[in-house]
Amino acid sequence: MSYLGDVAALARKDLLLELRAKETVPAMLLFVLSTLTIFHFALPRGTGHVAALGLLWIALVFTALLGLTRAFVPEREQGLMDALILAPADRSAIWLAKVLAVLAFLGLAELVALPAFAVFFSGVDGRTVAAVALADVGICAVGTLTGAMAVSSRARELILPLLFLPMAIPVVVGGVGASAGAGGRFLAFLGLYDAVFGLLAWASFEYVVAET
Amino acid sequence: MVTARNLSKRFGEKRVFDRVEISLDRDEFLLVTGPNGSGKTTLLRVLAGLAAPTGGELELPPREVVGYLGHEPLVYRELTPLENLHLFGRLYRLPERGERIGMLLERFALWDVRHERVSTFSRGMQQRLGLCRVLLHDPQLLVLDEPFNALDVRGAELLDETLVDLRGRAVVVATHDPGRVERLATQRLAFA
Numbered sequence: 001m002s003y004l005g006d007v008a009a010l011a012r013k014d015l016l017l018e019l020r021a022k023e024t025v026p027a028m029l030l031f032v033l034s035t036l037t038i039f040h041f042a043l044p045r046g047t048g049h050v051a052a053l054g055l056l057w058i059a060l061v062f063t064a065l066l067g068l069t070r071a072f073v074p075e076r077e078q079g080l081m082d083a084l085i086l087a088p089a090d091r092s093a094i095w096l097a098k099v100l101a102v103l104a105f106l107g108l109a110e111l112v113a114l115p116a117f118a119v120f121f122s123g124v125d126g127r128t129v130a131a132v133a134l135a136d137v138g139i140c141a142v143g144t145l146t147g148a149m150a151v152s153s154r155a156r157e158l159i160l161p162l163l164f165l166p167m168a169i170p171v172v173v174g175g176v177g178a179s180a181g182a183g184g185r186f187l188a189f190l191g192l193y194d195a196v197f198g199l200l201a202w203a204s205f206e207y208v209v210a211e212t
Numbered sequence: 213m214v215t216a217r218n219l220s221k222r223f224g225e226k227r228v229f230d231r232v233e234i235s236l237d238r239d240e241f242l243l244v245t246g247p248n249g250s251g252k253t254t255l256l257r258v259l260a261g262l263a264a265p266t267g268g269e270l271e272l273p274p275r276e277v278v279g280y281l282g283h284e285p286l287v288y289r290e291l292t293p294l295e296n297l298h299l300f301g302r303l304y305r306l307p308e309r310g311e312r313i314g315m316l317l318e319r320f321a322l323w324d325v326r327h328e329r330v331s332t333f334s335r336g337m338q339q340r341l342g343l344c345r346v347l348l349h350d351p352q353l354l355v356l357d358e359p360f361n362a363l364d365v366r367g368a369e370l371l372d373e374t375l376v377d378l379r380g381r382a383v384v385v386a387t388h389d390p391g392r393v394e395r396l397a398t399q400r401l402a403f404a
Contacts, residue, residue, distance in 0.1 A: 003306065009302045013288065013295075020290045020329070074288060082262055083286035083345065087275035087303035211263040 006089040010097030015104065017074055024070045028063050028109040033116055035059040040120040050180045052121040053128070057175045059113065060106075060132065061139065061168050067105045068143040069160055071098055072151040081151070085209050095144055095205035102140045110136070126180070127187070131178035134190035135171045138197055142167045145201040148208050167197070213237055213353055213382040214259060219268035221254055228254045230404065232268070236382045238352070241375075241396045244386040246403025252386040253283070253357055255401075260355040272353075276304065279351030281359055285342025288324055289331040293322050293341050296330065297348055304349040316344040320370055335362040343371060354383045360392055368392070 018024055039055045075081045110132060114124050144154050148164040150156040170193055177186035216234040220227070222403065229251040236242050244252050257263040260280040261272050272278070280286075287296045294313065301309035317323040320340040330338055339362045346354065360368050375396055385393055 006303060009299055013299050014289065016295070017288065017290045074290070078281055078286065078289060079284040082257075082260075082280065082282055083300070084303070086260065086262065086275050086278060086280055087300065088235065088274070088305065089303040196395055211257070 002091055003090055006093040007096045007100070010084075010094060011100040014097060018101070018105065023073075024067055025105050025108055027070075027110055028067050028105060028191070031066050032059055032063040032109050032113040035062065036113065036116050036120050047120050050176075052117075053179045054176050056113075056117050056121075056124075056128075057135075057172050057179075060110065060175075061165075061172060063109050063113070064102075064106050064136075064143060064168075065138045065161060065164060067109070068140075068147045069157065069163065071102050071144060076151050076156075081209060091206045091209060092202050094209070095148065095202060096145045097139045097179035098147075102144060103136055106136050106140065127183040128179035130160045130187055131175045131183075131190060134178075134187060134194060135175045136204050137194040138171050138190065139168060141194065141198040141201045145205060145208060150207065152211075213242075213273055214384075215269075215271040216259075216265075217269040219255075219258070219265050219270055221235050221251070221258060221263070222266045225244075232401070234259075234385070234401070236399065238380050238382055240382055240398045241393070242384045242399045242401060243390055243393060243397035244384065244401045244403070245388065245390045246386075247388060250403035252388075252403055255385060255403075256280075256355050256357045256386050257282075259353075276349065277352040278355065279349065279353070280355045280357075281342050281346045282357050283361070285338045285345070287330055287338065287341050288343055289338075290329055292327050292329055293317060293328045293344070296341065297344060300345055300348055306343075306349060309348070312348065312350075313344075316347060319374070320344050321366065326374040334364075334366045336367045338369065339363050340367050343374070347374070354378065354381060356383070356385045358387055359385060360387065360389065 036059055043052065085091055118124055143164050147160055149163060150160040153159050174186045174190040174193060178190065214231055214234055214236040219232040221230060232255065234242065244255060246252050254263065258265050260278055261295050297313040298309065301313060306312065317326050320343060322337065322340055330341060346363045359371055363371060375393065387393065
């Protein structure tokens, strides 16, 4: 219970910081809406539903990247990672809380993005929503770990996309596959990705934040 | 409490410090002096357990009894003092932390602003809150890097009184202005 209490306290802190600073979610909303609008006008008339779904996934991955870029900003700007890792709480709680916070921000962006996609292109079915939910978990798990790796680096804005995007390729493959028709198999693939990479990220976070 | 034998730290080819020997027990006060860039901060990060030494042997107490103040106060600027201290109190598993938080905020003259965001504070007030965070879990080893930085006269006096009161604990202070704590030092380490 102590562990979950730590996670809850840290996640609450991240949500409170965003509620007050309002820096991440508005940027993500603006980005995803702008991207979908651009895609709407860029795609030729009569473009198929599957092609549009592919663009939806591109928009979601890059919106998540925007959120992940900001995930560790308070800790980086104020050197707070030192204070957090010195506390006797399990360090993976920092990662899990950050995952939950980014998941909440991404979920909010998608609450706007999916209806906007339905307006600009075509409706989204239950399979797509399930695929998006599963993909979000994997994206946030892996993205938060790579965000923590990048945060201590001088070229962090460059390093995060370089680390995160290759690892997000399976998520896009699974997401597009699930929403384009072959549902069950790709949803299972996304679930497996979440389990494997979630576990790896949870177990390795401690080593990522430890200075050598 | 802290034992370092032949301690060294390098970043690649760059030698930060070499052959440092420390034996610090309770009620002892190590004063680390030296100009900017001489390796004081790196040594303090090693002694706080935030960085690993490159060579030598180091024995440190468990991290739950270490209090570290770096160049930044290490508090969230968009939270209030109460929210900051309750968060860290939770992470340090402090039961009944409300009373201790209240006492520290009173001591460092921050009680009246306990509900205001830290971003509205002066640098000196933020530093005082950083000291509250460090002392919150009653650490047995205090590692303070330039703790008088940014403190106004009253803040510096409060810190002076606090350092005098820290009986039974081991304290490491790095400063380029040693006059302030010279009288408390039982050991000295000077970097060139």
